[in-house]
Amino acid sequence: MYSRINNKDKKAPLITLVGPPNSGKTTLYNYLSGKKSKTVNYPGSTVNYSVSKILSKHEINADILDSPGIISLIPTSPDERVSVDTLYKHPKYGHPDIVIVTVDASQLSRHLYLVKQMMESNFNLIVVVTMIDILKRNGKDIDIIKLSAILGCCVVKFDGRNADGIKHLLEKTRDKIVAIQKEEIILPVAKFQIDRDKLLLSYKQIEEIEEEVIIDNNNRRNGQLDISSINDNLVVLNNRRAFVKPDARTLKLDKVFLHKYWGLAIFFIAMSVVFTAIFWIAQPFMDWINTGFENLSSFTGELLGENLFSDLVSGGLIPGLGSVLVFLPQILILFFILELLEDSGYLARGAMLVDKPLSKIGLNGRSFVPMLSGFACAIPATMAARTIANKKERFLTIFILPLMSCSARIPVYALLVAFLTPKDKPYLGGIFFTLIYLFSIVSSLIIAAIANKFRDRIVKEKEDSSFIIELPAYRKPKVWINTKHAYKNAIQYVKKAGPVILILSLVLWVLTTFPNFDPSIPDADKLSAEEVSSAKNSERLAGSYAAMMGRFIEPVMKPMGMDWRIGVSLVATFAAREVFVSSLALIFKVTDDDEDTHNSLLTAMKEAKFEDTGQKLFTASTIIGLVVFFVFAMQCLSTTAIARKETGGWKIPILQIVVFTALAYAFTVVVVNGLKAVGVS
């Protein structure tokens, strides 16, 4: 009888991929899945499931689902819970029809532990043995047929480097799909439980299986028995298991990378290189994008003439699009570096190195990857915090992530730094940037330490903090694949953030253009066309909705040494930071001369004056004040949304908005007035 549970409308079968971390799930998934993967896992680690149709050339009509690594069916952290939950029942795709478990042949005893639990829970399994090449490099081999016979389930080999064995796996999958159409489905045991005795027994049995299926060629060298390894094997008789050395190259490299003192030095150097690379490599590309969009904007402006539509396109749409794309280079580079670090096996070691200091301020070594990703974007970073098991540590990590200097701030800092940098000393720009980064890192750590004092009030659960992490074998990163992933991630990111920012830019354009979009200029006939146009622009802005709002908040801006125009731009940034530059440009009505707009926005800023006193609006102190404001302020609706989702409540996102905005305001007021007091203009 054909009875599918919860899937009356005969959906395509679902194949779920699970397995311990680094066992090769994602590699296999990438071979099987089509290009359109539904969820993108940002670099660092797999923390969410991804679903895709199996590539049509494989001739299987089924969905395939990749999931975060688990070592047992009892999850300890939210990312593991995602996997275990999807195994039993995925909210959209239902219950998996077939489960493929990946198992690293070089770590058979550890990885069979999960397989055993899954077999006991009645999952419809295909076991895929990966990394056999590594096993062979150590002079061993594995007897797959024997393993299959002992386990009593389907076992296939798969080589993640060249997809060897995929044909066989697909054949087995097809057979299974045919079989499940006929048989009645046995649902897996809903809840898996294991006590200590059962766990130890399980490991005993696995060790026996391992003895049976692993063929050690080291015992026989040139046909002679090797006495030393015999001795190693004899210890088994004394109820002691032979010691299996980890990958030799990894051990050697760890002597350097995890060296007691050098390890930390290398870590800091590596991190500095990463950030410098991001800045120096991304900057020219960002400049190109900026200039390109500004030229496009002025070109279309001229092409379409003086009318509302022209203004909408050249003043709203194009700059909006530009402000989305301008930080693409930086995101791309950071994602690429993260991918590279993860793939090489270094990220887990970085986490280990910083665990101690981070745990002093209530974070965890596992906060390292989210924090690093936070320099690209807080959204994937917040999701990456799922790997932290302890709720307090996870929430604190998520709390401080908006303080990491995300790429949306780069165009803002670029403008502000350009303002501060004297023309004859361009190298100062880089130094200013580095200082801003250092300042933001140090202040986020201080804020974490302070927030840590209040953690018991925010999260009531008392859980023990732990740090248990596998340090995977070093691997030569696959640069091309990493580039492709980084590209895919960055594009996905732009697709997600893009529309929001674009809409915001349009809203801003509407607010700065209406209701007074065609003001009448007295004595217009006495003025040149250019003068009329610029007078109209300023009249239009002065009578706009934005100006009304701006004047309303002006009392708040005054203590920061700023006026309503900057105020409007700042209000706009609370939806997304990156609109700051385009909104300033919109408000200070950059008229396009021969110079490119970046310069003329700077010029316009340098010439802007307070409307009442006639004093200069932008001075060194207000610019530094603005930098401080952007370091702290929580200005990103998407981050608020994801923080709510990941923490399951409004507490953390609201705290972020209130605390960081209050801090931003207070620090800006203090800095601006302090600077003025000591004589900085």
Add this chain to the structure above:
Amino acid sequence: MKRADDLKIGERAVIKDVDNSHPSSHRILEIGFTPGQEIELLNCSAFNDPLAFAIRGTIIAIRKKEAHCIHV
């Protein structure tokens, strides 16, 4: 009684027992630190914590506190 965090770098030992009372003890067992298994302390970080152990063909880093509940 000697525990895993008493080991010197490069020293090997066989696990005798894992403290049942420790909150992470179940995870520690699950990840492969079972009685009878031989482990080696490979590295420790600059702050002497966490410690990296070779076990069952791989390397696993755990905090000192967690290593302390492993009797060797």
